[in-house]
Amino acid sequence: MVTNYFENFLKKETLFKAENTLDINYIPDKLPHREKELSLLSQLFLSLITNPNSTSRKILITGNTGIGKTATVKIFGDMLHKVGQKREISIKYIHINCRKERTSYKVLINIVRDIQQDFPKRGYSPQDLLEFIIKSLQNEDMHVLLVLDELNYLIENDKDLIYSLTRIYDDSFNSPQRISLIGIVRDLSCLNNLDSSTISTLQNNIIKFNTYSIEQIFDILKYRIKLSLKSNSISDDVIKMLSEIS
Ligand SMILES: Nc1ncnc2c1ncn2[C@@H]1O[C@H](COP(=O)(O)OP(=O)(O)OP(=O)(O)O)[C@@H](O)[C@H]1O
Ligand SMILES: [Mg+2]
Numbered sequence: 001m002v003t004n005y006f007e008n009f010l011k012k013e014t015l016f017k018a019e020n021t022l023d024i025n026y027i028p029d030k031l032p033h034r035e036k037e038l039s040l041l042s043q044l045f046l047s048l049i050t051n052p053n054s055t056s057r058k059i060l061i062t063g064n065t066g067i068g069k070t071a072t073v074k075i076f077g078d079m080l081h082k083v084g085q086k087r088e089i090s091i092k093y094i095h096i097n098c099r100k101e102r103t104s105y106k107v108l109i110n111i112v113r114d115i116q117q118d119f120p121k122r123g124y125s126p127q128d129l130l131e132f133i134i135k136s137l138q139n140e141d142m143h144v145l146l147v148l149d150e151l152n153y154l155i156e157n158d159k160d161l162i163y164s165l166t167r168i169y170d171d172s173f174n175s176p177q178r179i180s181l182i183g184i185v186r187d188l189s190c191l192n193n194l195d196s197s198t199i200s201t202l203q204n205n206i207i208k209f210n211t212y213s214i215e216q217i218f219d220i221l222k223y224r225i226k227l228s229l230k231s232n233s234i235s236d237d238v239i240k241m242l243s244e245i246s
Contacts, residue, residue, distance in 0.1 A: 045180065054177065092144045094147065107154065134179075148181065155191070156190065162194065
């Protein structure tokens, strides 16, 4: 009789407590050693709550790969949405990865469909879509925090959108400002491809995420292991060795 391998595996005791928490897209509740960055972001965006739609924030986040830029901003976007919701201030958080959506059209249609799910996918120019977004935000008295993650891909491929987004409210004196922007790039050199006025807007607020120290990686690994594995599955000595390797 053929062995049923499922039965064999099911008999073995697993080390995992919650295997899903190891998924690359899983965002943990806490991010040890990114509290300062979360606090700084909250300070920068506070006026969206204290004085809704009076300002449009534009922030650039930079730093090496794998150091929690995306995870921090996802937690922050959620925080901002919730603090608004509690006070009946409508703030939508939209996170777009520009490695996947590399053109102005693709980014904009994603925003439009987040605002109106049944919006037709074809037949509109980027300019039409941007106008639709601005009008909808006005009609619904809403602010959007737009995160353009891996923004360098959009800058390399299609600069128009970043140019328009940094200037949307330039001509409208005293009108509500309904779009804030966080761009995430590993390396600031991609900005050199932009015109000097866009560069200066984006360079006004740059938050540099520093690389973690070995001690910080130890704390982070320990926390993530506690979430995903049963207790005492891995000793501190092994975690220490893993921190040094990574
Ligand atoms: N402080 C932290 N605490 C817990 N987990 C963390 C922390 N920092 C990073 N991580 C985890 O490490 C992984 C990589 O983080 P993230 O994707 O945010 O990096 P990144 O800086 O956006 O990298 P990239 O530039 O490659 O996009 C994710 O699974 C994230 O949850
Ligand atoms: Mg990232």
